[in-house]
Structure formats: structure tokens, C-alpha cells
Amino acid sequence: ETGVTQTPRHLVMGMTNKKSLKCEQHLGHNAMYWYKQSAKKPLELMFVYSLEERVENNSVPSRFSPECPNSSHLFLHLHTLQPEDSALYLCASSQLTSGGNEQFFGPGTRLTVL
Amino acid sequence: QKEVEQDPGPLSVPEGAIVSLNCTYSNSAFQYFMWYRQYSRKGPELLMYTYSSGNKEDGRFTAQVDKSSKYISLFIRDSQPSDSATYLCAMIGQGAQKLVFGQGTRLTINP
Numbered sequence: 721e722t723g724v725t726q727t728p729r730h731l732v733m734g735m736t737n738k739k740s741l742k743c744e745q746h747l748g749h750n751a752m753y754w755y756k757q758s759a760k761k762p763l764e765l766m767f768v769y770s771l772e773e774r775v776e777n778n779s780v781p782s783r784f785s786p787e788c789p790n791s792s793h794l795f796l797h798l799h800t801l802q803p804e805d806s807a808l809y810l811c812a813s814s815q816l817t818s819g820g821n822e823q824f825f826g827p828g829t830r831l832t833v834l
Numbered sequence: 835q836k837e838v839e840q841d842p843g844p845l846s847v848p849e850g851a852i853v854s855l856n857c858t859y860s861n862s863a864f865q866y867f868m869w870y871r872q873y874s875r876k877g878p879e880l881l882m883y884t885y886s887s888g889n890k891e892d893g894r895f896t897a898q899v900d901k902s903s904k905y906i907s908l909f910i911r912d913s914q915p916s917d918s919a920t921y922l923c924a925m926i927g928q929g930a931q932k933l934v935f936g937q938g939t940r941l942t943i944n945p
Contacts, residue, residue: 806873822880
């Protein structure tokens with residue numbers, strides 16, 4: 721595996737279900753991110769983990785719960801979602817330096833909440 | 835006012851045309867500028883990465899940054915149908931963690 725991988729690629733869930741999205745980066749980076757991408761909206765940053773510590777939580781509802789057990793893996797745990805949470809969820813990673821912060825994205829998980 | 839403004843299009847041009855995609859921004863702290871290409875139902879792919887003002891060329895793609903005008907551009911020469919995608923601009927300040935994205939421009943190259 722190379723780059724950033726995400727599973728599952730597609731997920732359909734009911735509002736009462738609990739599911740998890742998984743992301744793995746094979747780039748040796750020290751930061752990982754969750755983004756939400758909805759139609760006709762800019763990418764929305766949800767969470768940032770730097771060296772496995774959460775450094776940003778952009779007022780995301782508590783029904784989204786991130787977990788970063790190590791620098792290569794990132795999870796997004798989902799429970800009691802709403803239909804408006806249907807979107808493409810993207811994971812990204814980067815190597816934080818004093819310069820720019822090139823982020824590399826995974827293919828995303830297309831989530832549909834019924 | 836949004837930090838980054840990008841015309842969402844859609845933009846449709848014939849094959850072989852020169853395409854110009856643009857973003858404007860308001861935060862003068864931005865130092866690094868990126869263009870991502872996103873095909874339908876895929877994740878964004880980093881296309882171009884530039885620091886500060888100036889031009890950068892990579893094959894048929896040229897990225898331009900004008901910090902005095904807070905304006906960045908991506909030019910695609912000899913456009914191909916395979917260039918049809920959504921193009922997102924993104925930018926960040928020195929040592930910052932949070933990339934700020936434009937809305938993305940949907941581009942179609944017609945054979």
C-alpha cells in the first residue's frame with residue numbers, strides 16, 4: 721500500500737447505527753486530518769492530529785468522535801448521525817515543518833445516512 | 835468575507851484550449867499556495883505547490899502567485915479531456931497547520 725488509504729470506500733447507515741471510518745498513511749508523516757466535503761461547499765476541516773495529539777476540533781458535533789492510536793492510523797467513529805451528515809469524508813496526512821504543509825489525501829469514504 | 839474566493843464554475847472549454855483558473859484571498863499571512871485536482875468520486879491530488887510570489891511550471895501546468903494582489907492562478911496549456919476535474923486552490927501561512935481551501939472550480943474539456 722502506498723500513500724493514504726481509507727476504508728470503507730462507501731458506507732450507508734441508519735441514524736441509529738454506529739460505524740467507524742479508518743484511515744492509514746504510509747508516508748511517515750506526523751500529522752493527520754479529517755475533512756468533510758459536501759456538494760458546493762469548500763472542504764471543511766474537522767479534526768487535526770499532530771504527533772497523535774488532537775490539536776484542532778472545529779466545532780464538530782459530538783456524534784463524530786476521532787481516534788488516533790499511532791502516527792499511521794486515524795479513525796472517525798460515527799453514532800446517531802443525521803441525514804445532513806451525508807458527505808465525502810476525506811483523510812489527509814502531512815509532515816509538519818516550519819514551512820508549508822503539503823497535505824496528501826486519501827480517496828475518501830462516501831457516507832450516506834438514511 | 836471568505837478567506838479564499840474561487841469561482842465554482844462550471845467552466846467548459848474545447849480540447850487544446852488554454853485554461854485559466856484563479857483564486858483570490860484576503861489573509862496576507864499566506865505564504866504557501868497549492869492547487870489540487872479532484873476527479874469525480876476521488877480524493878484531491880496535489881498538483882502544484884509554490885512558495886511566495888512567482889511562477890512555477892510543470893509540464894502543461896503553470897502556477898502563478900501575485901502576493902501584492904492576493905491572487906493566484908493555474909494555467910493549463912493544450913488542455914485534454916483527461917484534465918476534466920474539479921480544481922481546488924489551497925493556501926497556508928508559515929508553520930501553520932490549517933490549509934484554507936477555495937470552493938473548487940469544476941472544469942470540463944470537450945473533445
